[in-house]
Amino acid sequence: MDNDKMISAIAFGGAVRINAAVTCSTVSEAVRIHNLTPVSAAALGRSLTGAVLMSNMLKNDTDKLTLQIKGDGPLGGIVVTGNKFGFVKGYVNNPGCDLPIRPDGKLDVKGAVGRGYLQVIKDIGLKEPYVGMVNLISGEIAEDLTYYFAVSEQINSAIGLGVLINPDGSVQKAGGYMIQLMPGAEEEHIAFLEKRLTELPTVTELIDEEHDVKNMVKKIFNDKEVIFLEERPCGYRCDCSRERMERNLISLGKKDIEELADEAPETEIVCHFCNSKYIFSSEELKNLLK
Numbered sequence: 402m403d404n405d406k407m408i409s410a411i412a413f414g415g416a417v418r419i420n421a422a423v424t425c426s427t428v429s430e431a432v433r434i435h436n437l438t439p440v441s442a443a444a445l446g447r448s449l450t451g452a453v454l455m456s457n458m459l460k461n462d463t464d465k466l467t468l469q470i471k472g473d474g475p476l477g478g479i480v481v482t483g484n485k486f487g488f489v490k491g492y493v494n495n496p497g498c499d500l501p502i503r504p505d506g507k508l509d510v511k512g513a514v515g516r517g518y519l520q521v522i523k524d525i526g527l528k529e530p531y532v533g534m535v536n537l538i539s540g541e542i543a544e545d546l547t548y549y550f551a552v553s554e555q556i557n558s559a560i561g562l563g564v565l566i567n568p569d570g571s572v573q574k575a576g577g578y579m580i581q582l583m584p585g586a587e588e589e590h591i592a593f594l595e596k597r598l599t600e601l602p603t604v605t606e607l608i609d610e611e612h613d614v615k616n617m618v619k620k621i622f623n624d625k626e627v628i629f630l631e632e633r634p635c636g637y638r639c640d641c642s643r644e645r646m647e648r649n650l651i652s653l654g655k656k657d658i659e660e661l662a663d664e665a666p667e668t669e670i671v672c673h674f675c676n677s678k679y680i681f682s683s684e685e686l687k688n689l690l691k
Contacts, residue, residue: 406614407453407487407635412627416586417594419627420454422635423576423612427453427489428564430637432572434675435496439566441476443508446564447542448481449489450577453635454560455546456483460525467522472540474515475500480673487635490674508566514540519549543577550581557582559594563604574605576614578621597623639675646670646679650689662686 407422428446431437437445448468456466462485470479477494500509516537523531533553537545543562550558562577580594601607607617618627650658650670661668662683670679681689 404612405635406612406632407457408614408618408632409457409630410618410627411630412622412625413586413590414626416583416590418581418583419578419618419621420457421576421578421614421618421621422450422453422487423574423608423614423617424450424453424635425572425575425612427635427637428575429572431491432570434637435492437493437496438499439570440500440508440510440513441493441496441498442566442570442572443564444476444510444513444542445479445481445491445493446572446575447510447562447577448479449483449491449637450562450564450575451542451546451560452481452483452489452491453487454577454579455521456485456487456489459485459523461485463526465524467520467524469520469522470514470517470537470542470545471520472515472517472537474498474513474540476513476515478517479514482674487633488638489635490637490639492673510542511540514542516540519545521549521553546579559598561601561604561607563608565605574608574612576608576612576617577604578607578617580621593625597621639672639677641672641675641677643679646672646681647689650681650686655690658686658690662690 405424405426410419427449431445432442452468464485466483468481476498479493481491483489498513500512503509518534518536521533535549535552538548543560547558547560550556559580565574567573607620609616666683668681
């Protein structure tokens with residue numbers, strides 16, 4: 402986890418905002434926890450990286466971001482959450498989803514996700530969280546997030562996400578970038594970016610052997626003036642706890658807790674994000690009722 406980095410930068414005097422991250426260890430941890438197939442690793446890895454990039458825009462220490470992708474493909478759905486510090490966690494409904502490699506040699510993430518919608522939930526300390534929803538336009542995730550920003554937040558963005566899986570199922574490279582036009586961006590900046598984005602190799606080709614996130618950004622901007630603002634670690638981290646599981650149980654309601662307490666001497670609850678198991682005795686469940 403400790404070698405993954407996220408970075409924020411600006412170009413053209415602040416007319417363009419850049420967030421970028423290298424997330425190989427983050428995605429590797431997700432693969433380890435969930436025993437992901439290559440295509441489910443690519444889908445969840447891209448989503449985790451997208452959440453890292455978007456969480457860099459959160460303002461307050463307690464702010465949280467959730468991405469939910471619900472498609473009709475065999476993957477089922479994806480849930481990812483992140484905080485301001487670049488720590489993310491997530492899961493897919495069907496980690497064993499396996500599809501043939503596409504004719505171009507790439508993993509069929511689009512086929513795994515299918516058609517459906519993307520929901521972005523931001524809990525930023527208001528009475529109600531902000532919820533934005535768009536239909537999936539490709540299922541490739543980067544294009545869907547780009548579309549979300551254009552429709553829900555009216556920000557012109559270019560997002561690239563990539564996960565490269567080794568033949569043995571391990572993660573070789575993972576990362577992504579998010580480039581956004583700010584008010585005051587001029588035609589020449591837009592023209593440069595439009596041309597440059599058509600020339601770029603894949604995200605995983607942009608990541609060098611040292612996994613240096615600054616070098617990735619420098620390659621994208623082709624030695625144009627980029628000012629790096631902040632670089633910090635990011636990673637996979639679950640913050641589940643026994644107390645949190647108790648709150649989840651309480652939210653079920655009195656009737657369901659009574660049924661669980663009567664059914665068996667012990668009830669096991671498993672965290673979706675890290676597979677940690679929590680055992681509650683029927684006596685403990687009855688105490689929760691009080």
